Each structure stands twice: as C-alpha cells, then as structure tokens.
Amino acid sequence: MGLDDWESANPNAYVKFWINVLRTLESPLVWFRETIVEPNRTPYPYYHQKFARVPTIDQCYDDDSLCKFEADEQFKRDKKVDSAILQILRDRWSKCVLYQGHDREVCDPLKKIYHDAEVAWFSKYGDMGYHQTVETAYMKQKHRMVWERRHGPIGSGVNPDWKPVQPTTSD
C-alpha cells in the first residue's frame, strides 16, 4: 500500500500534509533508485528446481539399495513440499483471524481447509519419530490400511464387532 493509494482516496488536509512529509522523506531514495540503480541493472533469470520423479518404495526390489535410496530422497523432498503447503494454509488462516479480529467465524472455511490438510499430513508423516525413512512411512501406510480394513477410517475408533481371526486347526 503505497502513498499513491492514499492520494487517490481523496484525503483530507491532515492526511495530505503527512503524504507530503513522507514524499519529501522518500524522495532521495526514489531518486537514487530511478537514476542510479534501475538504469544500471540488466534483468537475468533464476529458476525453480524441478526434480524428476523416481520409482517409489513400493516399486523397488528388496535388494536394490540404490532404488531405495532414491525413493528415500524423494520422500524427504515430498515431505518438505507437503510441510510447506501446510504452512501456507496455516498462514492463510491465521492471517485471516488476525485481520478479522472478533469476526473470526468468517475464517471458518479456511480453518476447515487447514485442519483437513493437517489430518492428511499427519496420517502420512505423523507418529513416526524423528528418524523417518521412506520404509517406515511405507510400513506405516500398510499398517494404516490394515487398520482401516478392520475398523473403518482412521479417527473413527475401534470397531467393536471386529474379532481377530483364529488360526484354523486342520482336522
């Protein structure tokens, strides 16, 4: 929000006075920027790095340690990306709450989006301790799928009707 926005909002005399004061204060900086900095710069690009997808851990052979290593590195990158997404969603919600103050119910949709994303993040990366590898995540996913087959979606509690399968004894 620059001074131009204030000026275009038809300000009163007091605000105009302060606009002029600030313009005077920033005029040397503006002059420096426009006459020295900008004519001397040549714009040049930088890029976001894109990583090629490699086979995930479920596609690796058991004795292929290089495939496992690459899957692990990819898992770490994916975790960083997912955490950054979660951070952005949280920031959106908290900035909304900060701005709305007492009307924070306005932000409830953002809150729901954030909480859903948080649950999804935690069901993928949570409860695995600090030293996570892609193999622990894979095993966790397997255990979760077994649990869901027995008890329904996670967070719903244990299914009371479920009984462990007894080993069948032949004759």
Add this chain to the structure above:
Amino acid sequence: MFIHPLFFPDLKTSSIKLGGHGGHFEIKPSQWQWTKFKDFVHFYVMVGAVPCLAVMFLSNIYVGPATLTEVPEGYTPQHWEYHKHPITRFFAKYLHQSPQEVYEKKMARLYEKDELQKMRTLTMKLDELMRSRNDTQVYYYRPISTTHFRQREEEAEQLRDQLGGSHAP
C-alpha cells in the same frame, strides 16, 4: 635532521637537557595494549570489512536479485541458476559442489558398498555349503603330504631288490 626545542616545543627528551623545569616523566599504567587494539581494529576493518561491504553494496546496487522465470523448453539450468541473489550464486558456482554431483557420488559409494555386501553374503553362503558338504577340494579339504609314503615305498623296493626270495618284505 635538525631537531631544536625552538621548532618542536613539545618534544622533550630529557628535562635535564632542556634546563630542568617541567616535563617530568609521568608514571601511569601502560597504554600499549589499548593502542595496539585500536591499531588492529583499524587494520582489520580496512582489510576485511570494507572490501566485503563494498562487494555487497555494489552487487546489490548494480546487479540486484534475479527474476523468477519458467525454465525454457529443452534447457537444463546450471545449479547456481536456482539461486536468487548474486552473491549466493557466486558461492554456489565457485565454492560449492553441484548438489546433483554430490547426490550421484553418494549413490556411487552406496553402489560399491552394496556390491561388496552382496559379494560377502555370497562368499559366506559358499563357505557354509562347502563346510557342510565337504565334497570339494577347497578350504575344508586338508591335503596330505605323500613325501614320506613315497620314501617308505622306495626303501621297501630297495630292500626287496637286495634280499629277494622268501626274505622279501
């Protein structure tokens, strides 16, 4: 060089020479370390901080940050082209290894270790099989020296030749 009290009124080497009034040797704690410290501060600011600040200033004014761009089709950027600031790019280009290079080196080391481990497993398996079956002329077959048997056989031969007949062994 001509030094005379007339031209250098503050220069007093000895009160005796100048007539014996005023200018006594003042006894006070040494200022040497403090003076030396100021010298060092001056020196290192000039040698270290001033060039660093100059480089930072000039690169920020005349080069400035890069602008984020989509990667052009069919172009693989160099690893320093993923950084925004010129000084960071300089460090990435000339001081740091390429992350991809580090990654591939690590994979090569891992490959070697993995091959070694596989060979070791195979060796242990072979070893175990040979130990249990014991049917090959390798580690667990102890060769017998036949030297003495052959000597005994030769001696017996000689004896047979010498004695002959019914006394032969």
